[in-house]
Amino acid sequence: MGFLHTMVRVTDIDASLKFYCDGLGLTELRRVENEKGRFTLVFLASPEDVDRCGYKDFYPLPEGLPMIELTYNWPDENGVTEDYGSARNFGHLAYRVSDIYAACARFQDIGVTINRPPRDGNMAFVRSPDGISIELLQRGDALPPRAPWKDMENSGSW
Numbered sequence: 001m002g003f004l005h006t007m008v009r010v011t012d013i014d015a016s017l018k019f020y021c022d023g024l025g026l027t028e029l030r031r032v033e034n035e036k037g038r039f040t041l042v043f044l045a046s047p048e049d050v051d052r053c054g055y056k057d058f059y060p061l062p063e064g065l066p067m068i069e070l071t072y073n074w075p076d077e078n079g080v081t082e083d084y085g086s087a088r089n090f091g092h093l094a095y096r097v098s099d100i101y102a103a104c105a106r107f108q109d110i111g112v113t114i115n116r117p118p119r120d121g122n123m124a125f126v127r128s129p130d131g132i133s134i135e136l137l138q139r140g141d142a143l144p145p146r147a148p149w150k151d152m153e154n155s156g157s158w
Helices: 013-023 047-053 100-109
Strands: 005-010 027-034 039-045 067-073 092-097 114-116 123-127 133-138
Touching: 005 013, 013 027, 013 039, 013 067, 013 100, 027 047, 039 047, 092 100, 100 114, 100 123, 100 133
Parallel strands: 005 067, 092 133
Antiparallel strands: 027 039, 039 067, 114 123, 123 133
16 A cells, blocks of 8 residues: 545635645646546645656656645536635644745745744644645754744634
């Protein structure tokens, strides 16, 4: 048995790609548009994982490549999209980052709230446009606490 991916449903594919690609730094590997089923699938992975697995744009996607599958179910004939709720029952996705402060600054730059700031130089939480909780963990030892992060309060739930 081998891990393939984690699927999360999204309500706005563009906002989600901005979050996961521009904010988190993931790379889009494959996109499937299914007109009959009225959905779009987008497979994402970190560049580091892509390099480690030797992915070179072939099919199928390689085993051992941890991925997220964004599933966008198209609106119905009345333009209505399904409400997926708060997603708290899902838990969270976790990513190791090379610089927790730079990662959080990148998210702030694209308008994402840092729900649990990296006051300790080690851990932070943000939420995707669909409320998926994302944990960011510093690679290696925690960075020394520094402003403005060390004095920031939590915002919302994470």
